[in-house]
Amino acid sequence: MNDRSILFRAVTVAIYAFLLLPIAVVVVASLNDGATLAFPPKRVSLRWFGAFLTSRQFIEATWVSLEVAVVTAIVALVLGTAAAWALARRAMPFGFIALQYLTSPLILPGIVVGLALLQFAARLGASGSVGVLVIGHTVVALPYAVRAMHAAFTQYDETLDEAAATLGARPLRTFFRVTLPLVKPSLIAGGVFAFAISFSNIMISAFLVGPGTTTLPVRMYNYMEFSNDPTIAAIATLVVIAMFGAVWALHKTVGLGGFFR
Amino acid sequence: MMRAWLLLSPAVVFLGVFFGVPIALVAATSFVGKGGVIALDQYRRFLLDGFYRSFLTETILVSVVTTAACVVLSFPVAYQLARARAAMKGVLLTLLIAPLMVGDVVRGYGWLIALGDFGVVNQMLMRLGLVDKPVRLIFTPTGVVLGLVEVLLPFMVLPLAAAIGGIPPALEEAARSLGARHARVFRKVVFPLSLPGLAAGVVIVFALSMGSFAIPLFLGGVKVNMVGPLIFQQATLTVDGPFAAAVSCVLFATSVLLLVAYAWVGSALRAEAGGR
Secondary structure, three states, X not given: OOHHHHHHHHHXXXXXXXXXXXXXXXXXXXOEOOOOOOOOOOOEOOHHHHHHHOOHHHHHHHHHHHHXXXXXXXXXXXXXXXXXXXXXXXXXXXXXXXXXXXXXXXXXXXXXXXXXXXXXHHHHOOOXXXXXXXXXXXXXXXXXXXXXXXXXXXXOOOXXXXXXXXXXXXXXXXXXXXXXXXXXXXXXXXXXXXXHHHHOOOOOHHHHXXXXXXXXXXXXXXXXXXXXXXXXXXXXXXXXXXXXXXXXXXXXXXXXXXXXX | OHHHHHHHHHHHHHHHHHHHHHHHHHHHHOOEOHHHOEOOHHHHHHHHOHHHHHHHHHHHHHHHHHHHHHHHHHHHHHHHHHHOOHHHHHHHHHHHHHHHHHOHHHHHHHHHHHOOOOOHHHHHHHHXXXXXXXXXXXXXXXXXXXXXXXXXXHHHHHHHHHHHHOOOHHHHHHHHHOOXXXXXHHHHHHHHHOHHHXXXXXXXXXXXXXXXXXXXXXXXXXXXXXXXXXXXXXXHOOOOHHHHHXXXXXXXXXXXXXXXXXXXXXXXXXXXXXXX
């Protein structure tokens, strides 16, 4: 290895360190025994994890977030898989535009989605409901499902479906018994990403939560405004462990390669 | 064909009803002037009043700097990712993608701790002898840019790495064997061929930065004026629906223009690459 490639390595390592800095800081801060955010901690303790587990507010918010994220992932996957199949497997007029449209919430500002649904829900008298949260989260999670499934169906070998048809399987049976099992890795990946996008969302939730439907990220932000004890760091650490675990498991089982082109 | 339409329409209708219609209503609300008449009052207030206009100029400035920093930082990371062996690629992708899943609240909170007057960043700067006393980073544009670059860098790295991955390594080797130095190979081979990926990354990062919310809220506070927190504050605290709507429409229009430019630049670059 020459000097140039060592320098190149050092630069990339430094950039990854920068990328992971806030996450590392949160994890270390969560182990602090004191009631303020001393860094690095003087004495190590797990008491703030206990503080989270015994807080009714935070546990309630965690359940709301889990409920919303699970429903969002299912709705986004169903809508996204159907649309991606049509776009990838059939030459649709305006297919390219339809794909751009379905993935546009990736780029268009989520904050506007939040405001728009806030005003929309107020008109329909549905403010602060779990349903409105699910709808808002599905808008921003749908692109991830569409992308994952579109990539899978584009690479799909159609002769397998034809073989099933030749053997007498009806289209619906072919889809559920042949096509879907073969794209299962992408379904799992798309579902996990949609879940995570919903679970960690604050931009849209901030507008749509109501009494009894406060999600975990919004609850964390509200708590931060009047207290700086490390309870938030403990919750954040659990989220970090869960998300890194999920992404690592995806990498080990279905691979991460194709989904972020 | 009939079946394909049936499968495509639920997603299209869903986005139409819960994305298109609400945004059209926001657009309609933005033209409500004083006394409930149709007027451009809200836009005049946002774009002509010096105080509110500073939100737009500061957001653009922060987004330009953030995007530029992401361009510079993404090349080494993307190049290494594209050329890494399969096992290493999995590790690097996990390190890039998992933070996206963790979300802005956790990372904004981490930066809040890290950037404090006695936080790790200031401790590091002082130990390196770059400053004698802590520099103010929280509630400054610098702090917001740092947080945004960290949050948005993967959105630049991933499309760029995909583009670089499409360049055959043999092309670089050929250039080197003909005597070109590393810098020249980068300038004449890698850089031009990775432009479609870079263009995609620039548009995504700039658009996400313009519409960012949590990072400016956490790290900018009331000291850094950005459009995202302004919309939230006007909609929920001040309860000025029409004004929040007008600000949203300006932001939304900017993003749509970027999206169109993105599709157009993308197809132009693809056509050019195909023509060579």
